[in-house]
Amino acid sequence: MHTPLRDFLRTETGSASVLLAAAVAALAWANAAPSSYEGFWHTELAMRFGAHGLSLDLREWVNSGLMTLFFFVVGLEARREFDMGELRERRRATLPAVVGLAGMAVPVLVYVACNAGHASAHGWGVAMSTDTAFALGMLVLIGKRLPAGLRIFILTISVVDDFVALAVIAVVYSGHIEQSYLWPALACFTGMLALHRTGAKRPVFVAVAAAAAAWLMLRKSGVEPVIVGLALGLLTSAYPANRDALERASGLFQAFREQPTPELARDARIGVASAISPNARLQRLYHPWTSYGIVPLFALANSGLTISTDEASTAFTSPITLGIIAAYVLGKPAGVIGTSWLISRLRGGSLRPAVGWGALAAGGAITGVGFTVSLLIATLAFSGRDLTQAKVGVLSAVVLSVVTTWLIAWTLGLLPEQARIRSLLGSAESIVDLVPPVNDRRDHVRGPVDAPVTVVEFGDFECPYCGRAESVMRDLLAHAGDVRYVWRHLPLTDVHPHAQLAAEAAQAAGDQGAFWEMHDALLAHQGALAIDDVIRYAEEIGLDLDRFHTGLSSLAGATRIAEDVESADRSGVSGTPAFFINGRRHDGAYDIESLTAAVKTARLRVSLQQTARRRLFTGVRGGEPCEGPGFRPRRTNARGPGPSAWRRASVRRPERSGPADNHPGGRP
Known part of the structure; x- marks a missing residue:
C-alpha cells in the first residue's frame, strides 16, 4: 500500500544514488577538463519578450530557476505534514521545531567560532542546513535496521531547516534590494494568499502566471527568488480523500461506462482528480522530477572542484573548510541530540522524540549531510578560492557524517536484543489515528x-x-x-x-x-x-x-x-x-x-x-x-x-x- 509519506521517502532514497553519481561526475569533469566545465556552466541563456528579458548563465538558471521547483516540493511536503502527518497535532510540532532551530544555531556558532576575526565569518549560512534528499537516502542505505520513525523525525526537522535557510538566503545573502521590484512581488504573493483564503477556484494558468511574476520581480529586486517555491508549496492544502468525493467520482465513471463520450470522459477524469488533494496531485507530479532531475543537475553544476595537492592542503588548513566540517560533524549532532534531551528533561519526559536515543544519535549524525542548500549559499557568500574551500568543507562533511552514522548503526547492532530495541524504539507515546x-x-x-x-x-x-x-x-x-x-x-x-x-x-x-x-x-x-x-x-x-x-x-x-x-x-x-x-x-x-x-x-x-x-x-x-x-x-x-x-x-x-x-x- 502506498502513502504520500512512504512515496516521498522512497523517492528520496532512490534519488540519493543519482545525486551521489552526479556529484562524482562533476568532480571528474572539473578535474579532467576544467575549462570545459566552467565554460559550459557560464554559457549565457536569455529569455526576451520585446524590449524586456532576463539573461543568466546556465548555473544561475539551475540555482535560482530550477531549484525554485525543488523548494516548491519541499513546501508541499511540509504542508502535508502539518495537515495530515506527524505535525497535525500542534503539540508534536514543538519538539521538531525547536530541535530544527537548535540544529541550525549550534553549527552556526561552531563555524563563527572557527572563523572569528576573519572576513569569512559572514559565510556562516553555509554551515547550517541539512540536505533532506541526501540525508534520507543515505540513512536508508546505511541504516536499514533503524526505525521508520527516525526518517519521519528527520523529515519534520528538515521542514524547519529549509524554511529558515530560505529566509536567511532572502535576508542575508541577497544583493542590494530594489524596492520598485519588491513591492510588485509582494503584491503577487498577497493576491495568491487572498485567493487561497477565500477558497476561490483558480485556473492553473493564473497560479503559474502569478508565481512566474513573483519570481521575476524578486530576481529583479535582488532577493533570491527560490523562496517563491517554498511559499507556494506551503499554501497548497493537503487532505485525505473523503467518501463524498469518491462516491461522486464513482458516479461520474459509471456514467462514462454507460455512455463513453468525450464529454463524460472529461467529467470522469476531473472527478477522479478532484477527489485527491491538490497537494498530493502536485507532489506526485513534480517530486520525481526534482529528485531525479533537478537536484542531481544542481549537484553537477555546483560540485565541480579542481583540486590540486596544494589546494587540498590549503583548504584543510583554512578556517572556512575546518569551520564547515566542525559545524556539520560536531555542531549538527550536538544541536539535534542535545536539544531533544534537554526538552525531554525539562518536560518531565512528556515530550520526547518518537524514537530511542540510539536511533536519534544516528539521526543527529546524518543531519550533518549538508549539500544542496549549503552549496547554494556558498555560491552566494563566497567566490574564487574561498568558494573552493567552502565546497571542500561541504563535501568532506558529507563523507564524515555518513561514516559516523554508519558507525553508530553498526554499534547499535552489537547491543543485546533488549538494549538494542530500547535504544531504537524509545518509549514515547504514538500518535493515535x-x-x-x-x-x-x-x-x-x-x-x-x-x-x-x-x-x-x-x-x-x-x-x-x-x-x-x-x-x-x-x-x-x-x-x-x-x-x-x-x-x-x-x-x-x-x-x-x-x-x-x-x-x-x-x-x-x-x-x-x-x-x-x-x-x-x-x-x-x-x-x-x-x-x-x-x-x-x-x-x-x-x-x-x-x-x-x-x-x-x-x-x-x-x-x-x-x-x-x-x-x-x-x-x-x-x-x-x-x-x-x-x-x-x-x-x-x-x-x-x-x-x-x-x-x-x-x-x-x-x-x-x-x-x-x-x-x-x-x-x-x-x-x-x-x-x-x-x-x-x-x-x-x-x-x-x-x-x-x-x-x-x-x-x-x-x-x-x-x-x-x-x-x-x-x-x-
Missing part, C-alpha cells in the same frame, strides 16, 4: 480481551481485498497469540450493492451472539450476498430465523453501521480494507509478513511505554509516587471532539441498487 478508540462493550472483538496489541479493520463484506485479508488475519491470530482483532463496518455502497445488506446481516447475527460466525460466512461467499443467501447462512450457523428476519426488517443494525462509517470518516478512512494497530494507521502492505512485523513492533513499544510509565509515576525510593513541578502525567493522544466518544449517527438505509456486481473491489 483511530477515532474513537476500541470499546470492548460495543466493538466486535476476536481474541484475548486483555491483549497488548489491537488490530482494527474497517471492512466491506463484498470487497475482494477484504476477502484476501481475512486469511491473513486468521494466520495472525493463530500465531501471534496476544493480539485481538476488531471489525468495523465500512460498506462501500456506491461500488458494492450488497455491502450494506451484508453488514446488517452480520449485526443481526451479532444480536444472537454469532457475529463472527456470520462474518466468516459472508467473507467466504463474497459473490453470493443477496437476501436469500444471507438467510441461508443464518440457517447454516444455527440462528433463530424469526429473530434474524426481525433484525433485518427493523434496521436495528443500521445505527451501529452508521456509527462505524462515521468512525471511518473521523479516522481518515475512505476505502477498504484499512488497518489500525494500537490506534495507529497501518500504511504498509497487509500480507502476513508485514502485519506480523508491525504487530511485533507495537508489542515492543507497549512494553517500553509501560516501563516508562512505571518510572514516571513511581519514585526511586520505596515506590513512592512522584511529586513536584517536574511531574506531568501522560495524556491520551487521540483526535476527536472530547469525552463523548460517539455522536448519534443518522440512520438512513442506502439504496441497494447500484453499479454492476463485478466491480473489481474496494478502493485500496
